[in-house]
Amino acid sequence: MITKGLGAGLGWVPVDAKANPYGALTDVPGVLVGQAERIGDGWLTGVTAVIPPPGTLGAVDVRGGGPGTHETDTLAPGTLVDTVDAVTLAGGSSYGLVAAVGVQRWCEEHGRGVPVGPGVVVPVVPAAIVFDLGKGGDPTARPDADLGYQAATNAAGGAIRTGCVGAGTGAAFSISSLKGGIGTASIRLDGGVIVGALAVANAFGSPCLPDSGALLAAQYVEDESLRPRVPDPSEAAAHTSAPLSGDQLNTTLAVVATNARLSHPQLGRMASAAHDGLARAVRPVHTLVDGDSIFALATGQIEPRVAALGSWPGAAEVGGIAAVQAAAADAVTLAIVDAVLAATAVRTPAIDLAAYLDRYPSARPSAYPHRPPST
Numbered sequence: 001m002i003t004k005g006l007g008a009g010l011g012w013v014p015v016d017a018k019a020n021p022y023g024a025l026t027d028v029p030g031v032l033v034g035q036a037e038r039i040g041d042g043w044l045t046g047v048t049a050v051i052p053p054p055g056t057l058g059a060v061d062v063r064g065g066g067p068g069t070h071e072t073d074t075l076a077p078g079t080l081v082d083t084v085d086a087v088t089l090a091g092g093s094s095y096g097l098v099a100a101v102g103v104q105r106w107c108e109e110h111g112r113g114v115p116v117g118p119g120v121v122v123p124v125v126p127a128a129i130v131f132d133l134g135k136g137g138d139p140t141a142r143p144d145a146d147l148g149y150q151a152a153t154n155a156a157g158g159a160i161r162t163g164c165v166g167a168g169t170g171a172a173f174s175i176s177s178l179k180g181g182i183g184t185a186s187i188r189l190d191g192g193v194i195v196g197a198l199a200v201a202n203a204f205g206s207p208c209l210p211d212s213g214a215l216l217a218a219q220y221v222e223d224e225s226l227r228p229r230v231p232d233p234s235e236a237a238a239h240t241s242a243p244l245s246g247d248q249l250n251t252t253l254a255v256v257a258t259n260a261r262l263s264h265p266q267l268g269r270m271a272s273a274a275h276d277g278l279a280r281a282v283r284p285v286h287t288l289v290d291g292d293s294i295f296a297l298a299t300g301q302i303e304p305r306v307a308a309l310g311s312w313p314g315a316a317e318v319g320g321i322a323a324v325q326a327a328a329a330d331a332v333t334l335a336i337v338d339a340v341l342a343a344t345a346v347r348t349p350a351i352d353l354a355a356y357l358d359r360y361p362s363a364r365p366s367a368y369p370h371r372p373p374s375t
Contacts, residue, residue, distance in 0.1 A: 019158065020162065020184050020338070021338065021365075022186070022335070023186030024185070024196060025257055026184075028186070030259075030301075031050065031196065031299070032050070033160050033184075034152050034155030034156065035048045035049070036147050037147075037169040038147065040136070041136075043141040044132065045091035045092055045132050045136065045141065047102075047147050047150075047167055048151060048200065049103045052087075053299050054085075054112060055299075056299050057264055058075050058084030058124070059264065059267040059271045059296045061272045061293070061296075064252075065287060065288035066251065067251070067291035068094045069128045069291075071100070072128070084124050085123040086103050086125045087255050088125055089130075090130075090143045091129065091167055091170050091171075092133065093132070093133050093142070095142045097129055099147055101145040102149030103123075103127075104123045105149055106152035128253050128293045129167075130202040130253060131249035132169070132172075135172070135351050136349075137350045160198065162182045163182060163343050164179065164182075166200075168181035168200045168202065171343075172202060172351070174203070174204045174250055176206035178354060178355070178359070179345060179346055179355045180343055181201060181343040182198065182199070183198070183334075184198045185338055187330060189304070191304070195327035196256070197255065197256045198255050199253065199336050201252055201282070202253075203252045203282045203292075205282040207340045207356070208340075212233075213230075213236045215228045216281055216283060220337075221365075225365060225367035226365045226368060228368075229365065230363070231362050232360075235360050235361070250287075251290050252292050254274060254294045254332050254335065255297065256274045258304075259302050268296070270296045270325045271328075275332075276332075278332055278336065282336065303320070304323065305320040340356045343355045
């Protein structure tokens with residue numbers, strides 16, 4: 001199955017996406033993803049751990065009005081350490097930040113971290129959370145350090161589980177009353193550079209138009225076989241949005257990674273540019289009740305180069321970096337599309353949410369796989 005990157009003018013080439021339709025964050029060599037969740041008996045939450053190769057640079061851009069984060073200040077320019085040992089994404093609101101302790105414990109056991117003495121390391125594990133408290137029925141059922149450790153233990157390359165798993169287990173879109181979840185995508189650039197993204201779609205805003213139900217980001221999917229269709233008018237007419245409850249708190253998170261060699265300021269700009277991908281796929285974003293945050297990782301394996309944008313010295317280098325940053329935005333857009341399509345309906349004592357493709361089955365792209373329910 002083939003999907004093309006967005007913006008062929010920047011030299012993007014098709015991505016082989018056999019397991020994940022739009023590609024995956026793990027297409028970036030050496031990047032591992034592990035997930036763990038608990039469902040039932042009051043639970044509907046989980047943790048996603050992203051573990052890059054040793055020596056990976058890290059940056060973050062936080063734009064939502066209600067963020068919940070841990071160790072993000074360590075990623076700022078001018079701090080002691082530029083590298084990241086893992087990134088933790090979790091449900092549970094601020095309570096879920098403790099999941100990073102479990103991921104940190106896994107890193108310590110594997111000798112990953114900043115050496116501070118003979119045989120002693122301190123892993124750098126920034127984290128961010130989404131709000132899903134009480135979605136399973138019990139607001140005290142939230143991720144802990146053990147669930148974070150389990151997610152890290154499960155970390156692997158290859159196919160990534162998507163939909164209502166990991167940190168996306170309890171995710172939802174408030175305005176459209178739809179189930180959210182985990183999605184992933186990747187884009188390849190000329191010269192062997194890969195940019196991948198993983199998103200936890202849990203937004204106050206909606207991924208679709210209120211009148212037709214069409215996905216906002218569908219226009220950015222170049223491969224027609226993977227482009228979500230405009231739903232049949234009868235499906236849109238049959239839907240009436242449920243009224244919003246009074247506790248709509250959200251947050252969309254993403255991790256974007258590349259094997260390109262970037263400086264720390266360039267990586268920070270990549271994290272900023274990646275927010276454009278979120279804005280294309282969800283409306284509105286970065287609201288007072290969203291803690292939208294995007295982490296960026298660069299493994300530094302390949303020099304980013306594209307055809308020169310001019311004859312002046314350094315034009316090719318600047319063009320390559322710009323292409324990586326643009327690809328980060330488009331990878332996030334595709335990851336949100338994947339999250340919407342992969343989500344499955346859920347009913348608990350607290351919520352009853354339809355999945356997008358349950359509500360609008362005619363919107364399914366012809367090549368998008370039918371997946372068994374996750375919850």
